[in-house]
Amino acid sequence: MRKYIIAGNWKMNLTLEEGYGLASEIKWMVADEVNNNIEIVIIPSYIHLSGIQNLLKDSSIKLGAQNCHHKNSGAYTGEISPAALANIGIKYVIIGHSERRQYNGETNEILAEKINAAIENGLTPIYCFGETLWERENNLELTINECQVREGLFHLTEDQIKKVVLAYEPVWAIGTGKTATSAQAQQMHSFVRELLKEKYNKETAESISILYGGSMKPENAKELLSCPDIDGGLIGGAALESRSFVEIVKSV
Numbered sequence: 001m002r003k004y005i006i007a008g009n010w011k012m013n014l015t016l017e018e019g020y021g022l023a024s025e026i027k028w029m030v031a032d033e034v035n036n037n038i039e040i041v042i043i044p045s046y047i048h049l050s051g052i053q054n055l056l057k058d059s060s061i062k063l064g065a066q067n068c069h070h071k072n073s074g075a076y077t078g079e080i081s082p083a084a085l086a087n088i089g090i091k092y093v094i095i096g097h098s099e100r101r102q103y104n105g106e107t108n109e110i111l112a113e114k115i116n117a118a119i120e121n122g123l124t125p126i127y128c129f130g131e132t133l134w135e136r137e138n139n140l141e142l143t144i145n146e147c148q149v150r151e152g153l154f155h156l157t158e159d160q161i162k163k164v165v166l167a168y169e170p171v172w173a174i175g176t177g178k179t180a181t182s183a184q185a186q187q188m189h190s191f192v193r194e195l196l197k198e199k200y201n202k203e204t205a206e207s208i209s210i211l212y213g214g215s216m217k218p219e220n221a222k223e224l225l226s227c228p229d230i231d232g233g234l235i236g237g238a239a240l241e242s243r244s245f246v247e248i249v250k251s252v
């Protein structure tokens with residue numbers, strides 16, 4: 001069955017020393033966690049990846065990148081190649097985080113290409129989707145999320161979609177301290193799982209992890225993670241502090 005995934009997105013935070021310090025603390029604090037049903041993932045900025053990978057080599061914690069380009073190489077100054085990430089042993093890559101959709105103009109079309117590139121290189125994409133506050137207030141959340149999921153992912157074959165992790169991240173809950181209620185989150189997760197069922201089949205839909213992201217913290221993690229269709233968390237702010245991140249891991 002599906003594994004829980006608890007992934008910490010550090011965004012554009014922490015110096016190299018701070019990053020190494022945080023990764024070391026998390027490593028030691030989860031060393032006794034023998035729950036094989038949880039995958040712990042750290043997603044620091046690119047410059048930390050190799051160093052932290054070295055630091056985690058005797059740990060089961062996995063590493064992810066916050067984005068990648070849709071081409072493997074070429075004249076794309078400042079971009080990061082999915083092939084290069086795979087080559088150094090990175091397992092996950094976030095695709096379509098709302099901050100990239102908002103500040104970098106990433107569209108569902110370009111994200112679909114990034115998803116392809118990630119899968120072709122053996123990376124597991126964490127595909128983010130979510131509605132803005134305006135969209136929710138205007139009862140558009142189901143339409144918007146369906147569109148992001150369809151356009152970003154539904155060109156994939158059944159074998160390929162099984163390699164994707166989804167993350168429902170309502171934009172109004174990211175970094176704001178406002179969390180979707182467990183009922184709101186569960187409703188969206190179950191809606192998306194239904195879409196997966198209709199497009200693929202029940203067995204495939206049931207095998208895909210759908211994470212929740214948006215101000216998840218130790219105080220609300222247990223309730224969110226106990227919902228039947230919530231398979232883990234993509235965590236921003238609370239992942240920058242070892243104690244709160246590990247508390248969330250222990251809430252599973």
Ligand code: PEP
Pocket residue numbers: 009169173174175176177213214215216234235236237238
């Ligand atoms: C995120 O950036 O994916 C996120 C969920 O951030 P936060 O936990 O800070 O809301």
